[in-house]
Amino acid sequence: MERPTKTSEDEPVAHAHLERFMTTQSIPITPELFEKLYLSPHNIVKGDLRKKFANPTPVALGGFLLSLTPISCILLGWQGAGGLGASDVGAYIYFGGLLMLLGAVGEFLLGNSFPTVVFSTFGAFWFTFGATLTPSYGAYAAYATDPQDPLSGLTSPQFQASFAFFLMWMGVLCTVFLIASIRTNIVFFVIFLIVIPAFECLAAAFWHNSKGNLELGLKLQHAGAGILLVASLLGWYIFLALVLAGVDFPYELPLGDLSTRIPGASDRAVRARHVESPI
Known part of the structure:
Protein backbone atom coordinates (compact mmCIF):
# COMPACT_ATOMS: atom_id res chain seq x y z
CA MET A 1 0.00 0.00 0.00
CA GLU A 2 1.45 3.34 -1.03
CA ARG A 3 1.97 6.11 1.48
CA PRO A 4 0.37 9.46 0.65
CA THR A 5 2.92 11.95 -0.59
CA LYS A 6 3.16 15.45 0.91
CA THR A 7 2.08 18.11 -1.50
CA SER A 8 2.91 21.81 -1.56
CA GLU A 9 -0.58 22.48 -0.23
CA ASP A 10 0.34 20.73 3.00
CA GLU A 11 3.38 22.96 3.68
CA PRO A 12 1.45 26.01 4.99
CA VAL A 13 -0.44 23.75 7.36
CA ALA A 14 2.77 22.16 8.61
CA HIS A 15 4.41 25.57 8.96
CA ALA A 16 1.47 26.89 10.96
CA HIS A 17 1.60 23.83 13.18
CA LEU A 18 5.33 24.40 13.75
CA GLU A 19 4.72 28.04 14.68
CA ARG A 20 2.05 27.02 17.19
CA PHE A 21 4.40 24.43 18.65
CA MET A 22 7.25 26.94 19.05
CA THR A 23 4.91 29.48 20.59
CA THR A 24 3.53 27.06 23.13
CA GLN A 25 7.01 25.80 23.96
CA SER A 26 8.52 29.27 24.42
CA ILE A 27 9.12 30.59 27.91
CA PRO A 28 7.84 34.12 28.61
CA ILE A 29 10.43 36.57 29.92
CA THR A 30 9.44 38.15 33.20
CA PRO A 31 10.22 41.85 33.79
CA GLU A 32 12.87 40.81 36.34
CA LEU A 33 14.61 38.46 33.88
CA PHE A 34 14.36 41.03 31.08
CA GLU A 35 16.06 43.64 33.25
CA LYS A 36 18.81 41.18 34.18
CA LEU A 37 19.48 40.20 30.56
CA TYR A 38 19.40 43.70 29.05
CA LEU A 39 20.12 46.00 32.05
CA SER A 40 16.99 47.92 31.09
CA PRO A 41 13.38 47.99 32.28
CA HIS A 42 11.05 45.79 30.26
CA ASN A 43 9.64 47.64 27.27
CA ILE A 44 7.27 46.59 24.51
CA VAL A 45 8.49 46.99 20.94
CA LYS A 46 7.16 45.89 17.57
CA GLY A 47 8.52 42.75 15.93
CA ASP A 48 10.23 39.71 17.39
CA LEU A 49 13.91 40.58 16.98
CA ARG A 50 14.60 39.50 20.55
CA LYS A 51 13.70 35.95 19.50
CA LYS A 52 15.96 36.07 16.43
CA PHE A 53 19.08 37.83 17.73
CA ALA A 54 21.39 36.98 20.59
CA ASN A 55 21.67 39.15 23.68
CA PRO A 56 24.22 41.93 22.94
CA THR A 57 24.54 43.09 26.55
CA PRO A 58 27.32 40.66 27.64
CA VAL A 59 29.30 41.54 24.50
CA ALA A 60 29.40 45.23 25.39
CA LEU A 61 29.98 44.55 29.06
CA GLY A 62 32.85 42.16 28.33
CA GLY A 63 34.57 44.77 26.19
CA PHE A 64 34.12 47.37 28.91
CA LEU A 65 35.58 45.12 31.61
CA LEU A 66 38.61 44.05 29.57
CA SER A 67 39.49 47.73 29.26
CA LEU A 68 38.52 49.05 32.68
CA THR A 69 40.10 46.31 34.80
CA PRO A 70 43.60 46.52 33.24
CA ILE A 71 43.70 50.33 33.28
CA SER A 72 42.68 50.29 36.94
CA CYS A 73 45.62 48.03 37.79
CA ILE A 74 47.97 50.13 35.66
CA LEU A 75 46.93 53.42 37.28
CA LEU A 76 47.46 51.81 40.67
CA GLY A 77 51.05 51.16 39.61
CA TRP A 78 50.93 47.45 40.35
CA GLN A 79 54.02 45.46 39.36
CA GLY A 80 55.70 48.65 38.16
CA ALA A 81 52.99 49.49 35.60
CA GLY A 82 52.52 53.07 34.41
CA GLY A 83 52.47 55.36 31.40
CA LEU A 84 48.70 55.98 31.53
CA GLY A 85 48.18 52.45 30.23
CA ALA A 86 49.58 53.13 26.76
CA SER A 87 50.58 49.46 26.53
CA ASP A 88 46.90 48.50 26.25
CA VAL A 89 45.84 50.92 23.52
CA GLY A 90 44.71 47.99 21.39
CA ALA A 91 42.45 46.76 24.19
CA TYR A 92 40.88 50.19 24.62
CA ILE A 93 40.10 50.46 20.91
CA TYR A 94 39.01 46.92 20.08
CA PHE A 95 37.59 45.68 23.36
CA GLY A 96 36.38 48.90 24.95
CA GLY A 97 35.53 50.78 21.79
CA LEU A 98 34.55 48.21 19.16
CA LEU A 99 32.77 45.65 21.34
CA MET A 100 30.81 48.33 23.18
CA LEU A 101 29.82 49.94 19.90
CA LEU A 102 28.66 46.58 18.52
CA GLY A 103 26.74 45.98 21.72
CA ALA A 104 25.13 49.41 21.41
CA VAL A 105 24.03 48.63 17.84
CA GLY A 106 22.55 45.35 19.03
CA GLU A 107 20.65 47.08 21.82
CA PHE A 108 19.44 49.69 19.33
CA LEU A 109 18.02 46.99 17.07
CA LEU A 110 16.23 45.42 20.02
CA GLY A 111 14.73 48.76 21.06
CA ASN A 112 16.59 49.08 24.38
CA SER A 113 17.28 52.81 24.62
CA PHE A 114 19.14 53.07 27.93
CA PRO A 115 21.77 50.37 27.21
CA THR A 116 22.19 51.84 23.73
CA VAL A 117 23.11 55.24 25.15
CA VAL A 118 25.35 53.83 27.89
CA PHE A 119 27.27 51.43 25.65
CA SER A 120 27.68 53.87 22.75
CA THR A 121 28.96 56.72 24.92
CA PHE A 122 31.34 54.52 26.89
CA GLY A 123 32.48 52.92 23.64
CA ALA A 124 33.25 56.40 22.34
CA PHE A 125 35.12 57.10 25.59
CA TRP A 126 37.41 54.11 25.04
CA PHE A 127 37.92 55.02 21.38
CA THR A 128 38.85 58.54 22.49
CA PHE A 129 41.17 57.36 25.25
CA GLY A 130 42.90 54.94 22.90
CA ALA A 131 43.26 57.60 20.21
CA THR A 132 44.69 60.07 22.73
CA LEU A 133 47.48 57.62 23.54
CA THR A 134 48.14 56.77 19.88
CA PRO A 135 51.11 58.78 18.52
CA SER A 136 49.66 59.13 15.01
CA TYR A 137 46.75 61.18 16.35
CA GLY A 138 49.18 63.73 17.78
CA ALA A 139 47.02 64.51 20.82
CA TYR A 140 49.89 64.79 23.29
CA ALA A 141 52.53 65.60 20.66
CA ALA A 142 50.84 68.99 20.18
CA TYR A 143 51.86 69.84 23.76
CA ALA A 144 55.42 68.50 23.53
CA THR A 145 58.03 70.87 24.92
CA ASP A 146 60.64 69.24 22.69
CA PRO A 147 59.67 68.71 19.02
CA GLN A 148 62.10 65.79 18.90
CA ASP A 149 60.41 64.14 21.87
CA PRO A 150 56.62 63.88 21.37
CA LEU A 151 56.25 61.88 24.59
CA SER A 152 57.15 64.98 26.58
CA GLY A 153 53.66 66.21 25.78
CA LEU A 154 52.14 63.62 28.13
CA THR A 155 53.69 65.41 31.11
CA SER A 156 53.05 68.90 29.77
CA PRO A 157 51.03 71.03 32.25
CA GLN A 158 48.72 72.18 29.46
CA PHE A 159 47.99 68.64 28.30
CA GLN A 160 47.36 67.46 31.86
CA ALA A 161 45.05 70.38 32.65
CA SER A 162 43.17 70.06 29.35
CA PHE A 163 42.61 66.29 29.49
CA ALA A 164 41.24 66.61 33.02
CA PHE A 165 38.13 68.35 31.69
CA PHE A 166 37.26 65.29 29.60
CA LEU A 167 37.38 63.09 32.69
CA MET A 168 35.39 65.60 34.73
CA TRP A 169 32.54 65.67 32.21
CA MET A 170 32.55 61.89 32.00
CA GLY A 171 31.68 62.04 35.68
CA VAL A 172 28.78 64.36 34.87
CA LEU A 173 27.60 61.94 32.18
CA CYS A 174 27.70 59.09 34.68
CA THR A 175 25.58 61.18 37.04
CA VAL A 176 22.84 61.22 34.41
CA PHE A 177 23.21 57.46 33.99
CA LEU A 178 23.08 57.04 37.77
CA ILE A 179 19.67 58.71 37.94
CA ALA A 180 18.31 56.58 35.10
CA SER A 181 19.79 53.35 36.50
CA ILE A 182 17.48 53.60 39.51
CA ARG A 183 15.04 51.63 37.34
CA THR A 184 17.51 48.84 36.49
CA ASN A 185 19.17 46.94 39.35
CA ILE A 186 21.15 47.60 42.51
CA VAL A 187 24.52 46.42 41.20
CA PHE A 188 24.30 48.53 38.03
CA PHE A 189 23.23 51.52 40.12
CA VAL A 190 26.16 51.10 42.52
CA ILE A 191 28.61 50.91 39.61
CA PHE A 192 27.54 54.35 38.38
CA LEU A 193 27.47 55.63 41.95
CA ILE A 194 31.14 54.84 42.53
CA VAL A 195 32.38 55.56 39.00
CA ILE A 196 31.42 59.22 39.40
CA PRO A 197 33.94 59.99 42.19
CA ALA A 198 36.50 57.86 40.34
CA PHE A 199 36.37 60.12 37.28
CA GLU A 200 36.48 63.22 39.47
CA CYS A 201 39.50 61.91 41.40
CA LEU A 202 41.34 61.22 38.16
CA ALA A 203 40.44 64.67 36.83
CA ALA A 204 41.73 66.24 40.04
CA ALA A 205 44.91 64.17 39.74
CA PHE A 206 45.61 65.60 36.28
CA TRP A 207 44.96 69.13 37.51
CA HIS A 208 47.31 68.75 40.47
CA ALA A 241 25.17 36.68 35.94
CA LEU A 242 24.41 37.47 32.28
CA VAL A 243 26.49 34.60 30.93
CA LEU A 244 24.90 32.12 33.34
CA ALA A 245 21.43 33.36 32.41
CA GLY A 246 22.33 33.07 28.73
CA VAL A 247 22.99 29.32 29.04
CA ASP A 248 19.98 28.73 31.32
CA PHE A 249 22.26 27.85 34.25
CA PRO A 250 20.37 26.14 37.09
CA TYR A 251 21.51 28.77 39.61
CA GLU A 252 21.00 32.52 39.26
CA LEU A 253 23.08 35.36 40.64
CA PRO A 254 20.84 38.09 42.09
CA LEU A 255 21.35 41.63 40.84
CA GLY A 256 18.69 43.31 42.95
CA ASP A 257 16.02 44.14 40.39
CA LEU A 258 14.62 47.66 40.74
CA SER A 259 12.55 47.84 37.55
CA THR A 260 9.48 46.33 39.22
CA ARG A 261 9.96 48.11 42.54
CA ILE A 262 10.11 51.60 41.05
CA PRO A 263 7.19 51.92 38.61
CA GLY A 264 7.73 53.89 35.43
CA ALA A 265 5.70 56.83 34.19
CA SER A 266 3.70 54.60 31.83
CA ASP A 267 2.86 52.22 34.69
CA ARG A 268 1.62 55.10 36.80
CA ALA A 269 -0.47 56.40 33.91
CA VAL A 270 -2.12 53.00 33.49
CA ARG A 271 -2.86 52.79 37.20
CA ALA A 272 -4.29 56.32 37.17
CA ARG A 273 -6.64 55.41 34.33
CA HIS A 274 -7.82 52.34 36.24
CA VAL A 275 -8.51 54.49 39.30
CA GLU A 276 -10.44 57.06 37.28
CA SER A 277 -12.51 54.45 35.41
CA PRO A 278 -12.69 51.28 37.51
CA ILE A 279 -14.20 48.25 35.84
Missing part, protein backbone atom coordinates in the same frame (compact mmCIF):
# COMPACT_ATOMS: atom_id res chain seq x y z
CA ASN A 209 49.97 67.21 38.21
CA SER A 210 49.68 70.21 35.90
CA LYS A 211 50.41 72.48 38.88
CA GLY A 212 53.39 70.43 40.01
CA ASN A 213 51.64 68.82 42.99
CA LEU A 214 52.84 65.39 41.90
CA GLU A 215 52.56 63.70 45.28
CA LEU A 216 48.93 64.71 45.78
CA GLY A 217 48.23 63.96 42.13
CA LEU A 218 49.54 60.41 42.56
CA LYS A 219 47.37 59.88 45.64
CA LEU A 220 44.29 61.05 43.77
CA GLN A 221 45.21 58.82 40.83
CA HIS A 222 45.49 55.80 43.11
CA ALA A 223 42.19 56.69 44.78
CA GLY A 224 40.40 56.96 41.44
CA ALA A 225 41.99 53.77 40.14
CA GLY A 226 41.05 51.89 43.30
CA ILE A 227 37.42 52.95 42.95
CA LEU A 228 37.43 51.92 39.29
CA LEU A 229 38.78 48.51 40.27
CA VAL A 230 35.87 48.04 42.68
CA ALA A 231 33.48 49.08 39.90
CA SER A 232 35.07 46.59 37.53
CA LEU A 233 34.67 43.77 40.07
CA LEU A 234 30.97 44.60 40.31
CA GLY A 235 30.88 44.60 36.52
CA TRP A 236 32.44 41.12 36.45
CA TYR A 237 29.66 40.00 38.78
CA ILE A 238 27.00 41.31 36.36
CA PHE A 239 28.87 39.74 33.44
CA LEU A 240 28.88 36.35 35.16
